[in-house]
Amino acid sequence: MLTEWQLSVLVLLYISPICNEDENLSIAAAMLTRTSRLVSGARRLDPGRLLHAGSQAPQSLAAPLDNQAPDDSPRAVSRTSEKDPVKTFSEACLMVRKPALELLHYLKNTNFAHPAVRYVLYGEKGTGKTLSLCHVIHFCAKQDWLILHVPDAHLWVKSCRSLLPSTYNKQRLDQPAEASIWLKNFKTTNERFLSQIKVQEKYVWNKRESTEKGSPLGEVVEQGIMRVKNATDAVGVVLRELKGQSSLGGFRLLVAVDGVNALWGKTTLKREDKSLVAPEELALVHNLRKMVKNDWHGGTIVLTLSQTGSLFKPRKAYLPQELLGKEGFDALDPFIPILVSNYSPKEFESCIQYYLENSWLQHEKAHTEEGKKELLFLSNANPGQLERLCAHL
């Protein structure tokens, strides 16, 4: 399972070249799992270096991507040239697939005066929901939207070390660690906007610190990062502000949440008296739920369901009804479901070609037709399974 950090790093990969205002708008899209392995293996926790690697590999395919009509587009692999053959997969590569293209088409044709449309990506385990989400995020980042990305909502409802009673509302619980991590990511993702957006109310953090009305959002974020105790409240403030201000039209907001079924499921967190915590009692979850409601306009909400990190759900469940539960389904009710399925034969072929070109498959039989057929059978064209199989070859 991808950690929040890794996903956020990849978002950085997308965003940084754009922020640097390169002439060649690089499509540094990431094949998350590969880079995650590389990241953990080759170059340890060093976002700076990764940025460097990302910008090192430009190739402008921006124009074709925008002009592609989704209906008859081939399953093209938009890839970056490998300037660094020594480091494996220093490039970041995504496969352009139908669900993502569909989503992008809808996004291009959205009317921002209407309330935000919700899209839910669902599908079997390992079919590529998270990567499609990342593709969409990248697209929006290129288009200069403000990205509100929660890499994995499941992390907020399980194995949290520190739970504090909320300073704002006595009944709720704070999660300082997760909140501060998220704020850091948010800061690096949307540097540009932090100075642009102005806070519309005065917020008092404690006796000594407060944020005046009209100060930039960056201050709130800084406050949250520095004073970890107030991090959750800072997150809540950020969300509220963004929601309010996106309707004004200064910028477009994309809310991207991965594993949204965590918001309505059960948690594994317990209070000191060993009583279970319901998700509503977590301030982060509460605020995010408000964000995901479509009572604002000026942006879109793209969500992904995930069984992998979910708690107490059967392995074979993948439909929205099963994973969200009744409560979640009602809360999200008018949404557009988008099914992400296994690879089609062409997609499978192109995936194998990519591996072969990058010399990822070392087995002598991998080049042959029989080898490909074997891989196809064993993985049943499931991207996750295929990736795991090829890792051994």
Next chain:
Amino acid sequence: MAAPCVFWGAAVSHRLFLGGRISLALRQGVWKAAAAELQVGTGILRLRHTTGVTAKKNVAALRRETYTVDFIKKQIEEFNIGKRHLANMMGEDPETFTQEDIDRAIAYLFPSGLFEKQARPIMKHPEQIFPKQRAIQWGEDGRPFHFLFYTGKQSYYSLMHEAYGKLLDVEKRQNQLQAKGLFSEKTKTKDLIGSRWLIKEELEEMLVEKLSDQDYAQFIRLLERLLTVECSAEEEEFVQRFRRSVTVQSRKQLIEPLQYDGQGMAFSTSEGKRKSAKAEAVVYEHGSGRIKVNGIDYLLYFPVTQDREQLMFPFHFLDRLGKHDVTCTVSGGGRSSQAGAIRLAMAKALCSFVTEEEVEWMRQAGLLTADPRVRERKKPGQEGARRKFTWKKR
């Protein structure tokens, strides 16, 4: 036979030898001796220890179990009588009661759950049970009967002598023919197909004599040399005595008939078992390689790669990876045995779409054989089937 039992039950039960060799002669001898002693003892109030006698007899028996000719003859008579009794019991005609009938009758009367076939009750002719023994090789004056007795392996050397004699005869005849000019080449190889030479154990059994590997090899070489030259009918017959036939295909695989469903697509069904899992597979002739297990896609049903590799094996072996669609149902067992059961069922079903040769290849690859391994039972006094309790010295 310590106490004489008259009724036929004993006679029959007597003939049941639980495999192995039971020195009945020994027992009889011992008991007779003991009975004699006791009778004498009770008569003259003299108790004599019979342990000394028994001990001596035991040592002698361990060295070589000798069955006298009379003893064997008596056993054969008793066997025949027992056979007739058994036929009467089963309500069949004693005259036409064959060995297979005997086996069936014994299996019916004494059902045994033992896995080892040789440990079950058997009733066979004494010649098959008692090992062949050699009669005394010398006469009353101490002079041996056979002229090669002092070689130590008289039957083997006499056989070699005979074979070589035949070879010399054949060569002499060929020379004569050549001299006359009527020599003609003829090679025959058809005799060799479908038959094999006797193995060393079989030859030893035939000659009732121990052989060494070199002796055996020498003998076979001589026979092969005899075969290369052209020989007459009697020499052929002589050589054929030492060949056993071998079936080309040990078992004919049952091929399921093809069935046709509504759309005209051919399909074939078959079952498979492994441990305690039972599976039934329906393989369609034209498809794209999708497999559904109990209505669920095989990728979801078998998340482990090993199980999917098992399913892949039959298709990969026949190079038909993406060509068939399969629907199967499976129940019982664990994930590995379910995978094995489905594999067997699919392989059997594929037989009907495939040539005979490929069926034979599959059989040799082990795709069509049900795995006989089952869970071994736990034994008392041990923790598991093989694991013993921790051994404590004191």
